[in-house]
Amino acid sequence: MKRFYISLAMLASVIAFSIYGHVTLYRNFERINEDLKQCVEALEKEDEQGVFEHLSKAEKTWDESKWLIGSVYSHQTKIEMRHLFLLIRELAESGDKENFKEKTEEMIAYIQTSIDSIAVRLYNIF
Amino acid sequence: MLIVVIRALVIFVILNILLRIMGKRQIGQLQPIELVITILLSEISVQPLTQYEASFVTPIITLVILVSLEIIASTLCMKSVTFRNLMQGNSLIIIRNGVLDQAQIKRLRFTLDDILEALRKKDVFRIEDVQYAIAETDGSLSVLLKPEKRSFTKEDGKINAPDYGIPSVVVSDGKIIQSDFKECGMTYEKLVQKLNSLGKRPEDIMLMTIDKAGNVFVIDKEKNI
Structure with missing residues (x-):
């Protein structure tokens, strides 16, 4: 019976961790997207401080999520997302508004696709 | 990650159902659930090792x-007969007093050749010599x-047979084994x-066994090897 209880505990902890990881990642991605959208809004209002504030928030959330991302997405996805973040930061700092908006919107679409791909839906399971 | 949990559960259930549908013939010596785990574990374990991405x-x-x-x-199989029957199936009698149970054979999809071959492997060449033949849950007979x-056994002849126990290895390759x-x-x-x-000295002995009655068997080490 000892093995039975150990396996029950293992199963419960893995499921609990999975639920925690899934929910955390899902929420963090939504937060990143929200911050990036506000970034674009701030850009349109020509609020430079707002752009950097929201971009920093999105980057911070991304940093907090990095350890969980590997359990859902491949290395390639992580690299691509990191690349986009660095590019957006560089464009923001160089003041290239047009490209900044384009790349931020691309990032928003990328993250939205990622959110959709981890949603607990039949089309993701099968 | 929750999708992984759901996928694992779904695969586990689906494979179990499929293997139960396939029946005993294809399964061989493993219980269905053991086969499922064996296949899945080996497959899954390879992925992170071979695919860096x-x-x-x-x-x-x-x-x-x-796991x-x-x-x-x-x-649960140990604790519940119903669950055990669901997961592993039942042992089925296919020959009773030398008579083939054709309904069971059809149900198991055994051919006559399969049964005759399994009987021959048990040194039985005539179906009429069999009192009971049982198809076990792992597919064996x-x-x-x-x-x-x-x-004929000693019990049949009421002959007392001394119990010598198992010959224990006491010297192996020149070394005394005390275990x-x-x-x-x-x-x-x-x-x-x-x-x-x-x-003799232990270092000159390749193998020495002793049983409960004190019977000794010795193989000396060959020199010049």
């Missing part, structure tokens, strides 16, 4: 889930011959005495 946590989670499910299922066809001394009632001192009486 693939996630590492995902296969680990899947492995833990599958846990296997242990839980095997414990257990056979009980009719009383008149069974081998089995208890099994043959030996002590280090007794062994040294025995070796002295045989005029």
Whole structure:
């Protein structure tokens, strides 16, 4: 019976961790997207401080999520997302508004696709 | 990650159902659930090792889930007859008093050749000699011959047979092995005495066994090897 209880505990902890990881990642991605959208809004209002504030928030959330991302997405996805973040930061700092908006919107679409791909839906399971 | 849990559960259930549908013939010596786990574990374990791009946590989670499910299922099999029947199926009698149960054979999708071959492997060449033949849950066949066809045993002849126990290895490749001394009632001192009486040293012996009755078997080490 000892093995039975150990396996029950293992199963419960893995499921609990999975639920925690899934929910955390899902929420963090939504937060990143929200911050990036506000970034674009701030850009349109020509609020430079707002752009950097929201971009920093999105980057911070991304940093907090990095350890969980590997359990859902491949290395390639992580690299691509990191690349986009660095590019957006560089464009923001160089003041290239047009490209900044384009790349931020691309990032928003990328993250939205990622959110959709981890949603607990039949089309993701099968 | 929750999708991984759901996928693992779904695969576990689907494979179990499929293997139960396939029946005993294809399964061989493993119980259906053991086969499922064996296949899945080997497949999943390879992924993180061969595909760097693939996630590492995902296969680990899947492995833990599958192993846990296997242990839980095997414990439930122990505790519940209904669950055991559901997961492993029942043993079925296919020959009774030399008569084939054709309905069961059809149900199991055994051919006559399969049965005759399984019987021959048990040194049985005539179906009419069989009192019971049982198709076990792992697909093997257990056979009980009719009383008149069974081998004569000492019990049948009411002959007392001495119990010598298992011959225990006491010297192996020149080294004294003390772990089995208890099994043959030996002590280090007794062994040294025995070796002295045989005029041998442990280092000259390749193998020496002793049973409960004190019967000794010795293979000397060949020199010039």
